[in-house]
Amino acid sequence: MSKTSRTSITMPSSAKKGAIIEIRAIAQHDMESGFRYTESGKLIPRDIIRTFTCSYNNVEVFKADFYPGIGANPLITFTTIASDSGMLEFKWLGDDGYEAVNQARITVS
Amino acid sequence: MTRRNWLKHIQKLGFIALGSWITPSLVFAKKEDADEAIQKITSGAKIQEGRVTLTIPPLVENGNLVVLKVSVDSPMTANDYVKTIHVIAEGNPLPSIFTAYLTPRSGTANITTRVRLADSQRVWAIAQMNNGSFWQGSAETLVTLSACTEMV
Numbered sequence: 735m736s737k738t739s740r741t742s743i744t745m746p747s748s749a750k751k752g753a754i755i756e757i758r759a760i761a762q763h764d765m766e767s768g769f770r771y772t773e774s775g776k777l778i779p780r781d782i783i784r785t786f787t788c789s790y791n792n793v794e795v796f797k798a799d800f801y802p803g804i805g806a807n808p809l810i811t812f813t814t815i816a817s818d819s820g821m822l823e824f825k826w827l828g829d830d831g832y833e834a835v836n837q838a839r840i841t842v843s
Numbered sequence: 844m845t846r847r848n849w850l851k852h853i854q855k856l857g858f859i860a861l862g863s864w865i866t867p868s869l870v871f872a873k874k875e876d877a878d879e880a881i882q883k884i885t886s887g888a889k890i891q892e893g894r895v896t897l898t899i900p901p902l903v904e905n906g907n908l909v910v911l912k913v914s915v916d917s918p919m920t921a922n923d924y925v926k927t928i929h930v931i932a933e934g935n936p937l938p939s940i941f942t943a944y945l946t947p948r949s950g951t952a953n954i955t956t957r958v959r960l961a962d963s964q965r966v967w968a969i970a971q972m973n974n975g976s977f978w979q980g981s982a983e984t985l986v987t988l989s990a991c992t993e994m995v
Contacts, residue, residue, distance in 0.1 A: 754950035767959065767990075769936050795948045803932060803940035803959050805908045805990075811955035815948050 736831040739763055743824055748841040749816035759786065760809045761826045761834055767802035783808055783828035791820040816842045877933035877967070884929050884969055885977050895980030897930075897968040906960040906990035911940075915952035915970045915978070919945075925952040927971045934964030959990035 744758040761783060768780025780802060788796040795814050814822075819842045826834040881890075898912040915925045924947045930940040943954050952970070960966070963985045970978050 767936075790948070793948075795946055797944040798954075799942040801939045801941060802937055803930075803935050805957040805959050807957075809955075809957050810943075811953075812943070812945075813949055813951045813953055815950040817948070 738834045741834045741836045743836050743838045745838055751842050753816045754813050755816050756813050758811045759824050760807060762807055765804055765806045765808060781829045783826050785827050786810060787825045789823045818842055874933050877931050877938040880931050880938040888977055890977040890979045894978040895968050895970050897980045897982045899966060899982050899984050901984055903984055903986045905988045906986040908957050909960050911958045912955045913968045917952050919947055919950055921947045924973050925970050926973050929969045931967045932960060932964060934962035960986050961989050962986055
């Protein structure tokens with residue numbers, strides 16, 4: 735079974751060569767921790783996003799592993815150096831076949 | 844109230860009292876879990892204090908969504924950069940919160956995310972540099988409404 739959800743990227747669309755740009759990546763996900771119980775006392779199984787990766791022109795520049803301690807709708811802000819014009823690809827992978835991909839274009843002058 | 848109901852109530856109170864007796868030992872065990880998690884990261888290497896700044900609000904009303912910021916003082920050049928950042932919360936049922944992998948192309952070592960905190964506790968950030976050395980920073984916070992414990 736494969737799942738996906740809405741994701742959003744906030745980053746500048748253009749930058750000077752060598753500038754440090756800030757990227758905010760958010761994915762819509764409950765991040766069910768696996769520590770909660772229903773009212774009838776049944777444990778709710780864990781269902782979280784496990785990894786997030788960012789590749790810049792197909793080169794991985796940032797990666798993060800998530801655990802249940804990350805809040806719902808995980809937001810992560812990080813930086814990277816604007817090296818060349820091109821495409822940044824963001825990928826989230828999680829439990830139960832969850833997969834979400836987002837892309838953003840950047841023009842470097 | 845009938846006598847039977849009353850007896851049931853007394854029994855419940857007994858359990859609550861028992862619960863409050865057990866809890867302190869559980870909290871203690873969690874601290875050990877966190878130490879174990881840190882041990883796993885460093886595999887016994889010495890951790891130096893400093894270079895890592897962890898920012899969380901000192902008072903948190905709701906532990907479900909706490910803005911956490913980690914920054915590591917590093918030039919982030921090919922010869923000297925931060926390789927990984929681990930965030931460990933000693934009072935959470937699972938101490939590991941996240942691990943970030945950086946490269947010299949990151950430019951800076953600043954990460955912001957939103958985390959869950961189960962209890963008032965100390966949160967640690969441990970950074971591993973490319974030369975293998977470990978640095979740590981921590982912050983303490985007071986949580987009034989805990990994450991994880993609520994029912995659905």
